[in-house]
Amino acid sequence: MNVIEHGRGKPPLDPHLKALENEAIHIFREVAAEFERPVMLYSIGKDSSVLLHLALKAFHPGKLPFPLVHIDTGWKFPEMIAFRDQVVARHGLDLIAHTNPDGLRDNVTPFSHGSARYTDIMKTQALKQALDMGRYDAAFGGARRDEEASRAKERIYSFRTSDHAWDPRNQRPELWSIYNGMIHPGESVRAFPLSNWTEVDIWRYIQAEKIELVPLYFAERRKVLERDGMLIAAGDPRIALLPGEQVREEMVRFRTLGCIPLTGGVRSTATTLDEVIAELEIATVSERQGRAIDRDQAGSMEKKKREGYF
Amino acid sequence: MTAQTLSQSLLPGEDLLDIDPNxxxxxxxxxxxxxxxxxxxxxxxxxxxxRLLWDTKAVKEDQAAALRRDSTGKQNELGLPDFALLLDGLQAEREQGITIDVAYRYFATDRRSFIVADTPGHVQYTRNMATGASTADLAVLLVDARSGILEQTRRHATIAAMMGIRQFVLAVNKIDLSNYDEAGFQTIARAFREIALSLGVRQVTAIPVSALKGENIVMRGDELMPWYSGPTLVEVLEKATQRTGQTTGFRLPVQRVSRPGEGFRGYQGTVAGGSIKPGDSVVVLPSGVEANVKAIVTYDLVRNAAVHGDAITLVLDRPVDVARGDMIAAIDQRPMTGRAFTARLVALSPDGVVPGKRYWLKAGSRRQRVLLRPTSQLDLSTGNWDDANFLPVNGIGVVELDFEDVAVFDSYETNRDTGAFILIDPETLNTVAGGMIDGKRSKSGRFDALPDADRATVTLPARLLEAFLKTEFARAHAGEIKVTGPEEVEGE
Structure with a gap:
C-alpha cells in the first residue's frame, strides 16, 4: 500500500503548534481505541474544521473510524450547509445531520420561544436525541478551555451521566496524559482534543495547515441589521424587522458561527487569513461576545452544560 | 545577593528549548x-x-466588563476588577468564595505561551494539586512577605517535588505591605531554598512581588526595590526548561493498530521517550519479540526520525504480534518488566486506597489488574514516612504493586510518561489514585531500580540514618542511592 504524504513542501509547524497537534492526535486515538461507539460533533465552524483536520491526521493512512454528527437547528447560514456538504464529499465522511423533530413540529424559533428555550430545544435536546439514537458512548467536541470561565475546569474526558448531565463537582481527576475511559452502560464522555488551544492557536494552525473555512469568517460587504447591540445577518425572510430597524450593507465578518439570529458579526476589513490574525492579535473583545446565549444570565454556560449542552 | 537562581545547570532529560536565534x-x-x-x-x-493574565492582555474587554458588572463595589484601590471573579468560574465557587477544582488558564508573551494549572490551597485539596502538578514543569509557590514560609508552603513544595517538578519559583507576595524589606525577603528566600534542597530541587528562584500593584510580575518593580536585580516572574517562566524524556531509550506505548488496507500494518502512539529512526532495532513488550523499524508514517510525511512527544504510526519490518497496550522500546535500553513494583501514590477518592482490593491500573495505553498494599504514608507536616496499611483521601503513600500479568515501566524519576499510572476502582470506575513507579521489587521484596554498582553511596552516622531514610529525598531517590552506616564502610 502506498502511503500518501499530504505535507510535502510545507514548512514544519512551530514547536508550539506541533505540541498542541500531538496532544490532540493522542486524545483522538485513545478515545477511538477505548470506546465502542465514538462520534464527532461537527458544527462547521473554525474549531470544528481544525478538529476534523486533526482527526484525519490521527487516523491516517486509515479513514475516520467514527461518523460525524451535525445538529442542524434549521437556522444555520446557507453558506455553512453548502460548505459542510463539500467537506463531507471531499473526505468521504459519514455525516449524520439531525434536527429535533419536536422543535420542528412545534415551529420553535428564537423569536417565538426566546434564545434560551430555543437553544435548549433545538441544540441541547437535539444533541441528546442524536447521541441516544446512535447509542454513542463518546463524543468528540471542539470546546476550548479558554473560551469561557466554566470551561476552564473542564476535563479532556468530560464525564456525563446517562442523562448527559455534567456535574462539575463529580468530574474525574485527570493526571498526566492518562485518561480513564471506563464507564458504565448508558454513561458517556465528551472528549475535547482542543482543550489546551486558544483562539489565536486555532487561527495560526488554520494558516499553517491551509485549512479551508466557511467564507463567513472573512470580511465582505454583507446585509446586516443591528439588534441588542449585535450586527445580525439580514436576508433570511424569517427574520422580521422590528420597528426602527433597517437593513444596511457593511463590511462585516463573523468570529464564531451559529444560528443566524443569535450570531453577531463584527465590523472588519479583514478579507484574508493574515488580516484576520492581525486583527485578532490586537483584539480586546473575546470571541464569545458575539454569542447571545452566553449573556442570558450569569453562569449561563455552566447551567447549560449541567443540562447536557456541549 | 541578587542572582536568585541557585543552579542553572540542566538536569538529565532537560533541555533549554526556547529562543532559537535563527x-x-x-x-x-x-x-x-x-x-x-x-x-x-x-x-x-x-x-x-x-495580574499575569491582565498584564499580558489575556483578559478581553467584554470579560473585564462582565467582571465589573459582577463585582459591584469589589474593585481594588487601583481600579482593577476583582481578579478572583475572573478565575473562579463555577457558580458554587462564587457562592462559597473558594476555589474547589483545578482550572487551566492561558496566556502568552512574545516569546512563549503558558498553561497555568490554578489549584486551590486548602489542605483537603492535595488531590487537586497533585493533578495540576502531574503535567507541570515548574511550580510557583506563593508566600505572604509578612508571614513567610508556612507549613502549607512546605506541604505544597513536597507534593510538587514528589510529582516530579524540578524548578521552583518562590513569589514573595505583598512585598509592598512589608515596606519592600530586603532583609525579610532574604530570610524567607533562604528558608525556602533549604526546604527545596531537602526535596532534591536545585533550581530555585525567589522573587519579591506585589501582585496587586503588578511589581516584578510582568513589569519590573525597580523604583521601590532597587536592591532586587533578579528576573521578573515572567522572565523566569520564559526561560524555564522542559523535560524532553531523553533519559530513557525509545518508548512507544501502542494506542491502536492501524490496518486500513492490504499490506499496511502500523502501530499508532505518541513517543514517550527517546527517539527513533528507520532501521533501528526495537523490542515489543511484554512479549519480547524483536523487529526493526521500517517506516515512520505521519499524515504529512513519511519521516526519517521521530522524537519524544511526536504522535506517529510505526511500521515494522516483519509481521509480529502487537496489540494495544504493548510497548515498543529500544532494544538496548529496555524498560523494567515484571509482576512486582514499588510506587508512590496519591489517594484521590473519598474512599481512600484499600489494601487487598483488585484495582484497574492504567499506564500509557495499558490497563491491567493490580493488587496493592500500602506500606507507609507521608506525614506532610513533618516530612516523615510512617508505617501505614491504608491511605485516606489526599494521603500520599508508598505501595507495593502485584500484577497478575507482566507490567512494563520505567521509574518515574527517569521517565514521567512511562513511570506514571492511575488507579481505577473496579465498581465505581472512578479514578481513585495517581501513582509513580519507584522501581521493581525482586522476589525477596528488595527494592531494585538500579543495580548496586550504579548507585551512589551515601554514608551517614547511625543517629542520622533513620531520619534520613524517612525523608522525601531518600524516598524519591531510593532506586539511585545506597545508604549505609559508618560501620559498613569501615568494614569494606
Missing part, C-alpha cells in the same frame, strides 16, 4: 510551558494569576 518557522519557538501555582488561602494567588 527561527526557520514562523511562530513560537518553544512548546507551551506548563506550570502550577500554589499558595495558602490569603497569599493572593488569584490576584497573581489575574
Amino acid at each position: 527561527p526557520q518557522t514562523a511562530g513560537r519557538q518553544a512548546r507551551p510551558l506548563r506550570f502550577i501555582t500554589c499558595g495558602s488561602v490569603d497569599d493572593g494567588k488569584s490576584t497573581l494569576i489575574g
Whole structure:
C-alpha cells in the first residue's frame, strides 16, 4: 500500500503548534481505541474544521473510524450547509445531520420561544436525541478551555451521566496524559482534543495547515441589521424587522458561527487569513461576545452544560 | 545577593528549548510551558494569576466588563476588577468564595505561551494539586512577605517535588505591605531554598512581588526595590526548561493498530521517550519479540526520525504480534518488566486506597489488574514516612504493586510518561489514585531500580540514618542511592 504524504513542501509547524497537534492526535486515538461507539460533533465552524483536520491526521493512512454528527437547528447560514456538504464529499465522511423533530413540529424559533428555550430545544435536546439514537458512548467536541470561565475546569474526558448531565463537582481527576475511559452502560464522555488551544492557536494552525473555512469568517460587504447591540445577518425572510430597524450593507465578518439570529458579526476589513490574525492579535473583545446565549444570565454556560449542552 | 537562581545547570532529560536565534518557522519557538501555582488561602494567588493574565492582555474587554458588572463595589484601590471573579468560574465557587477544582488558564508573551494549572490551597485539596502538578514543569509557590514560609508552603513544595517538578519559583507576595524589606525577603528566600534542597530541587528562584500593584510580575518593580536585580516572574517562566524524556531509550506505548488496507500494518502512539529512526532495532513488550523499524508514517510525511512527544504510526519490518497496550522500546535500553513494583501514590477518592482490593491500573495505553498494599504514608507536616496499611483521601503513600500479568515501566524519576499510572476502582470506575513507579521489587521484596554498582553511596552516622531514610529525598531517590552506616564502610 502506498502511503500518501499530504505535507510535502510545507514548512514544519512551530514547536508550539506541533505540541498542541500531538496532544490532540493522542486524545483522538485513545478515545477511538477505548470506546465502542465514538462520534464527532461537527458544527462547521473554525474549531470544528481544525478538529476534523486533526482527526484525519490521527487516523491516517486509515479513514475516520467514527461518523460525524451535525445538529442542524434549521437556522444555520446557507453558506455553512453548502460548505459542510463539500467537506463531507471531499473526505468521504459519514455525516449524520439531525434536527429535533419536536422543535420542528412545534415551529420553535428564537423569536417565538426566546434564545434560551430555543437553544435548549433545538441544540441541547437535539444533541441528546442524536447521541441516544446512535447509542454513542463518546463524543468528540471542539470546546476550548479558554473560551469561557466554566470551561476552564473542564476535563479532556468530560464525564456525563446517562442523562448527559455534567456535574462539575463529580468530574474525574485527570493526571498526566492518562485518561480513564471506563464507564458504565448508558454513561458517556465528551472528549475535547482542543482543550489546551486558544483562539489565536486555532487561527495560526488554520494558516499553517491551509485549512479551508466557511467564507463567513472573512470580511465582505454583507446585509446586516443591528439588534441588542449585535450586527445580525439580514436576508433570511424569517427574520422580521422590528420597528426602527433597517437593513444596511457593511463590511462585516463573523468570529464564531451559529444560528443566524443569535450570531453577531463584527465590523472588519479583514478579507484574508493574515488580516484576520492581525486583527485578532490586537483584539480586546473575546470571541464569545458575539454569542447571545452566553449573556442570558450569569453562569449561563455552566447551567447549560449541567443540562447536557456541549 | 541578587542572582536568585541557585543552579542553572540542566538536569538529565532537560533541555533549554526556547529562543532559537535563527527561527526557520514562523511562530513560537518553544512548546507551551506548563506550570502550577500554589499558595495558602490569603497569599493572593488569584490576584497573581489575574495580574499575569491582565498584564499580558489575556483578559478581553467584554470579560473585564462582565467582571465589573459582577463585582459591584469589589474593585481594588487601583481600579482593577476583582481578579478572583475572573478565575473562579463555577457558580458554587462564587457562592462559597473558594476555589474547589483545578482550572487551566492561558496566556502568552512574545516569546512563549503558558498553561497555568490554578489549584486551590486548602489542605483537603492535595488531590487537586497533585493533578495540576502531574503535567507541570515548574511550580510557583506563593508566600505572604509578612508571614513567610508556612507549613502549607512546605506541604505544597513536597507534593510538587514528589510529582516530579524540578524548578521552583518562590513569589514573595505583598512585598509592598512589608515596606519592600530586603532583609525579610532574604530570610524567607533562604528558608525556602533549604526546604527545596531537602526535596532534591536545585533550581530555585525567589522573587519579591506585589501582585496587586503588578511589581516584578510582568513589569519590573525597580523604583521601590532597587536592591532586587533578579528576573521578573515572567522572565523566569520564559526561560524555564522542559523535560524532553531523553533519559530513557525509545518508548512507544501502542494506542491502536492501524490496518486500513492490504499490506499496511502500523502501530499508532505518541513517543514517550527517546527517539527513533528507520532501521533501528526495537523490542515489543511484554512479549519480547524483536523487529526493526521500517517506516515512520505521519499524515504529512513519511519521516526519517521521530522524537519524544511526536504522535506517529510505526511500521515494522516483519509481521509480529502487537496489540494495544504493548510497548515498543529500544532494544538496548529496555524498560523494567515484571509482576512486582514499588510506587508512590496519591489517594484521590473519598474512599481512600484499600489494601487487598483488585484495582484497574492504567499506564500509557495499558490497563491491567493490580493488587496493592500500602506500606507507609507521608506525614506532610513533618516530612516523615510512617508505617501505614491504608491511605485516606489526599494521603500520599508508598505501595507495593502485584500484577497478575507482566507490567512494563520505567521509574518515574527517569521517565514521567512511562513511570506514571492511575488507579481505577473496579465498581465505581472512578479514578481513585495517581501513582509513580519507584522501581521493581525482586522476589525477596528488595527494592531494585538500579543495580548496586550504579548507585551512589551515601554514608551517614547511625543517629542520622533513620531520619534520613524517612525523608522525601531518600524516598524519591531510593532506586539511585545506597545508604549505609559508618560501620559498613569501615568494614569494606
